[in-house]
Amino acid sequence: MKEGGGSARTSERDAMDASGIQSDVEVVQATLAHKDSFGELVIRYEEKFRRYIRRLGIRNEEDQDDVLQEIFIKIYRNLNGYDQSLSFSSWAYRIAHNEAVSHHRKRTVRPEGHAIDDGDEVIALSGSGDDLMEELAAKDDGRLLGEALNRLDPKYRDVIVLRYFEGKEYEEIADILLMPVGSVATRIFRAKAALRGLLARTLTV
Amino acid sequence: MNEIMNTMNDMTKAEQHERDIASSVLARIDKEAIAPTPRWHFLLHDGVVWSLGGVAVVLGALSVAAIIFTGRYSDWEYYEATHENLTTFAFEVMPYTWIFALALFGGVAYLSIRHTKRGYRYPLPMLLLGAVGASTVLGAGLYGVGAGPLVDEELGRAIPLHRSLKETKIGFWNQPERGVIAGVVDEIGTDGQTVTLRTLRGTETISISGLDSTTREAIEVGSALRVLAPREVAVPPPPRPVAAGESADAAFSMTAPMTAEPLRAKSTERIDLEMSDDHGGDTDRALREACLIIPLDWERGFRPRDDDGEKEDGHGKRNDDDDLRRKCLDELRNERKERLKEWRAE
Numbered sequence: 001m002k003e004g005g006g007s008a009r010t011s012e013r014d015a016m017d018a019s020g021i022q023s024d025v026e027v028v029q030a031t032l033a034h035k036d037s038f039g040e041l042v043i044r045y046e047e048k049f050r051r052y053i054r055r056l057g058i059r060n061e062e063d064q065d066d067v068l069q070e071i072f073i074k075i076y077r078n079l080n081g082y083d084q085s086l087s088f089s090s091w092a093y094r095i096a097h098n099e100a101v102s103h104h105r106k107r108t109v110r111p112e113g114h115a116i117d118d119g120d121e122v123i124a125l126s127g128s129g130d131d132l133m134e135e136l137a138a139k140d141d142g143r144l145l146g147e148a149l150n151r152l153d154p155k156y157r158d159v160i161v162l163r164y165f166e167g168k169e170y171e172e173i174a175d176i177l178l179m180p181v182g183s184v185a186t187r188i189f190r191a192k193a194a195l196r197g198l199l200a201r202t203l204t205v
Numbered sequence: 206m207n208e209i210m211n212t213m214n215d216m217t218k219a220e221q222h223e224r225d226i227a228s229s230v231l232a233r234i235d236k237e238a239i240a241p242t243p244r245w246h247f248l249l250h251d252g253v254v255w256s257l258g259g260v261a262v263v264l265g266a267l268s269v270a271a272i273i274f275t276g277r278y279s280d281w282e283y284y285e286a287t288h289e290n291l292t293t294f295a296f297e298v299m300p301y302t303w304i305f306a307l308a309l310f311g312g313v314a315y316l317s318i319r320h321t322k323r324g325y326r327y328p329l330p331m332l333l334l335g336a337v338g339a340s341t342v343l344g345a346g347l348y349g350v351g352a353g354p355l356v357d358e359e360l361g362r363a364i365p366l367h368r369s370l371k372e373t374k375i376g377f378w379n380q381p382e383r384g385v386i387a388g389v390v391d392e393i394g395t396d397g398q399t400v401t402l403r404t405l406r407g408t409e410t411i412s413i414s415g416l417d418s419t420t421r422e423a424i425e426v427g428s429a430l431r432v433l434a435p436r437e438v439a440v441p442p443p444p445r446p447v448a449a450g451e452s453a454d455a456a457f458s459m460t461a462p463m464t465a466e467p468l469r470a471k472s473t474e475r476i477d478l479e480m481s482d483d484h485g486g487d488t489d490r491a492l493r494e495a496c497l498i499i500p501l502d503w504e505r506g507f508r509p510r511d512d513d514g515e516k517e518d519g520h521g522k523r524n525d526d527d528d529l530r531r532k533c534l535d536e537l538r539n540e541r542k543e544r545l546k547e548w549r550a551e
Contacts, residue, residue, distance in 0.1 A: 035234060038234070039230075039231055046227070065226065068226055072226075073239060076230075077240075077242055078242060080246070081247040083322050174326060178325040179325060180325070
């Protein structure tokens with residue numbers, strides 16, 4: 001399984017980069033001084049969070065807009081509680097994750113299905129040397145993976161999405177899901193086994 | 206060319222959508238006058254969580270102090286006399302209240318630490334062991350400064366269904382039919398060969414003729430004692446001398462020899478237990494002969510004196526005491542076997 005894939009994608013602008021772009025922490029501080037700066041954080045994270053909550057099963061675009069708005073409002077309300085020793089991205093993802101879970105609870109329905117629309121992601125997930133995954137990739141069939149993820153226990157689906165679709169490191173996942181790093185590793189291992197089992201059944205049918 | 210135009214259009218749409226979301230969020234913040242929750246709110250939350258964890262560790266430590274006290278002074282060295290076997294003894298003296306309290310406060314401490322900013326990063330066993338470990342270390346310190354009996358007696362009194370070690374021991378040291386008796390010396394026979402003990406179940410007259418003269422002389426009216434008396438003696442009790450001390454109807458009070466030789470009353474403490482209705486009803490019981498007398502310290506939770514047997518010549522005397530105890534317990538066990546054999550034969 002690919003390790004650390006996409007970490008660059010999710011590496012945050014927590015520190016001022018050479019181009020002079022403000023870090024997330026600086027934008028947070030600016031927002032606390034003047035709320036209009038918050039728009040910058042929304043723009044930075046809107047697309048990431050939309051993709052993330054879609055992967056967690058919120059596929060309707062209007063629902064996504066509603067959930068996104070709630071996520072950003074909660075982030076804004078809790079800005080003073082942000083612990084700067086933590087990555088802002090992890091902290092914000094935690095809120096996004098909780099809001100998506102809360103949305104599902106309110107609906108009291110199963111997620112509407114998981115949007116697996118990125119062939120690279122399927123390949124990334126299958127890059128474990130696992131025959132089954134390679135077979136799946138060879139079939140170029142993200143739909144099967146999406147269906148399998150849809151049937152996966154939510155606690156396993158969360159770590160699979162964060163690790164292989166959001167490209168988060170173990171420590172980041174621990175900070176997002178509020179669990180020990182060791183438990184993240186164990187859960188990913190079990191999630192892959194469960195997913196493999198589901199895919200095996202799908203392919204043999 | 207068209208593809209490039211389409212891609213650019215898509216990017217512009219996406220950027221426009223992002224700006225729409227940003228605008229709508231900012232508009233809602235304005236409209237609903239939403240403001241970031243004040244920093245003190247989060248600081249207060251952290252303070253409450255840490256304080257709760259700290260209090261739980263301290264309460265757990267008090268439980269540990271009581272557990273150590275119970276474990277150390279449960280009179281396990283006499284279990285053969287007071288109980289059928291080690292299992293029944295362990296079940297009776299087990300400090301259930303404090304074990305439950307330690308588990309409860311360990312759980313509260315775990316949950317508190319788990320809800321601190323970084324608490325989630327540590328696995329459950331580590332947090333639980335940390336919380337219980339901190340309580341154990343602190344509890345050992347508290348026990349060292351004498352908190353054990355205080356917690357078991359005073360704090361325990363406020364806990365429904367709690368039975369202190371003292372109450373437990375009063376219970377199992379009051380089995381005259383088994384040759385296990387605890388009480389206060391009410392009278393000493395005129396010939397100095399018998400003592401009458403006031404116990405929770407009435408009075409017991411015991412022959413002390415088999416004890417060495419030093420021990421016999423150390424016994425005074427008012428001394429609180431535990432007695433192992435395996436043998437029933439054929440001779441009837443001697444005539445009662447003039448009664449000393451308070452009336453039998455008085456509340457049950459006992460004196461506590463602390464360190465003195467002879468076993469002299471030093472202070473009087475009222476025990477919160479009523480005399481049973483059959484007070485005095487067992488006076489017809491056959492006379493028993495004591496083979497071991499152990500001073501009893503009510504004030505310090507039934508503890509033997511700390512310097513008992515070690516004061517004069519170190520461990521040597523302790524060994525003598527151990528030999529004496531062993532011999533007496535063997536005698537008690539043999540006596541029971543004999544009685545059981547007789548009972549079966551009948």
